[in-house]
Amino acid sequence: xxxRRSFIQKIAAGLSAAILVPAAATASPxxxxxxxxxxxxxxxxKEPGNPQVRKQFEAALKKLLKVKTIRISHVGVPAxxxxxxxxxxxxxxxxxVVFDSKEDQDSYQVDPxxxxxxxxxxxxxxKVVVYDSVDV
Amino acid sequence: xxxRRSFIQKIAAGLSAAILVPAAATASPxxxxxxxxxxxxxxxxKEPGNPQVRKQFEAALKKLLKVKTIRISHVGVPAxxxxxxxxxxxxxxxxxVVFDSKEDQDSYQVDPxxxxxxxxxxxxxxKVVVYDSVDV
Numbered sequence: 001x002x003x004r005r006s007f008i009q010k011i012a013a014g015l016s017a018a019i020l021v022p023a024a025a026t027a028s029p030x031x032x033x034x035x036x037x038x039x040x041x042x043x044x045x046k047e048p049g050n051p052q053v054r055k056q057f058e059a060a061l062k063k064l065l066k067v068k069t070i071r072i073s074h075v076g077v078p079a080x081x082x083x084x085x086x087x088x089x090x091x092x093x094x095x096x097v098v099f100d101s102k103e104d105q106d107s108y109q110v111d112p113x114x115x116x117x118x119x120x121x122x123x124x125x126x127k128v129v130v131y132d133s134v135d136v
Numbered sequence: 137x138x139x140r141r142s143f144i145q146k147i148a149a150g151l152s153a154a155i156l157v158p159a160a161a162t163a164s165p166x167x168x169x170x171x172x173x174x175x176x177x178x179x180x181x182k183e184p185g186n187p188q189v190r191k192q193f194e195a196a197l198k199k200l201l202k203v204k205t206i207r208i209s210h211v212g213v214p215a216x217x218x219x220x221x222x223x224x225x226x227x228x229x230x231x232x233v234v235f236d237s238k239e240d241q242d243s244y245q246v247d248p249x250x251x252x253x254x255x256x257x258x259x260x261x262x263k264v265v266v267y268d269s270v271d272v
Contacts, residue, residue: 030206030233037215038232040176042267058272070166076269079173079238082245087266094269096174096232097166102215109218130223131178133212133230136194 036071037099037134039108044127045092054092057124061095064117069104070097092125105132172207173235173270175244180263181228190228193260197231200253205240206233228261241268 047053061075074096078089099105108114183189197211210232214225235241244250 030201030209032201033208033210033232036210037217038210038212038230039217040232040267061272065166065168072169073166074169074172074174074269075272076174077272079241079268079270081173081175081238081241081268084266086264087268089268091267093272094174094267096169096176096269102217105215105217128222130220131176131227131230132215132217132223132225133210133232134215136197136211136213136229 033072033098034135035100037102037105037132039097039099039105040131040133041095042088042091042129043093043095043125044090045124046126047124048092053124057093057121060117060121061093064095064113065097067097067108067111067113069099069108069111071100072096072098091129102134169208169234170271171236173238173241173268175233175235175241176267176269177231178224178227178265179229179231179261180226181260182262183260184228189260193229193257196253196257197229200231200249201233203233203244203247203249205235205244205247207236208232208234227265238270 043057045053045057058075065073065075074094076094076096078091078094081087081089083089097108099108179193181189181193194211201209201211210230212230212232214227214230217223217225219225233244235244
C-alpha cells in the first residue's frame, strides 16, 4: 500500500487534472490526454556514435525538462520494435513533452531553458522534425 | 475535494505505476514516463478534406483505443503552433499510445482491434510514419 500511495501522490502533485481523462467512449483501462498539446521532437545527431556527444546531449535534454509548463515528458531512443517500412528507427533521440495548452507550448519556445538548449546544442544535430498535436 | 479524489481514482485505475515517475533529476513539476514505450503514428489521408472520411477515421481511431495494453493515449490533429521549417503540420491525424513494455507494443500489433483497424481503414491513407521510443 505504501507504494500505491506514493504513486498516487506523485501523480496528484505532477499532473494537471484537466488533461487526464479516461480514454473516451471505450472500455479501455487506458487514460486519454484530453485537452493536451503533445510536442514530439526527433533529433538526428551528426555523430550519433560518439559517446561524448551522446552524454552531452542526454544531459542537455534532461536539463530542458526544468521548463515549468511541461506536464509529462519522455526522453527516448528508438525502440527495438520490428523493422517495418512505416517505422522510422533512424533518429538519434526523441523528446516528448505534454502541455496543458498551446499557450504553454508557446511560452516553452521562449523559455530561457529552451533557448539555452538550442543555442548550446544545435551544432550537434543535422536534422530535427517536430510534430505538435491537439485533440481531434 | 470531490473532484480531486475523482481525478486520483481515475489515474490510479488507469495507469501503471511502473511508467510514471517525477521527471528525473529536475525541479520540474512534470512527470516522466520512465520505462514506457511511446508509439506515435502519423497518418496522411488521401482525402483529408472529406468530412465523411474524417468521421469514419476518427471513429476508427477511438475504437482502436480498446486495446487493453494501452496505458495512455492521444488522438490528435496538427496544432496551430508557429510555422517553422522543423515543424511538420502536414499530417491529417496522429495517434500516440503509451505501453508499459516492448512486449505490450508487440501484442498490440497483433491485437484483433488493431488488425481490424488496419484492414478496414488502410485504403484511406497514402502515408504513415511511426516512431517507437524507449527510455535513454
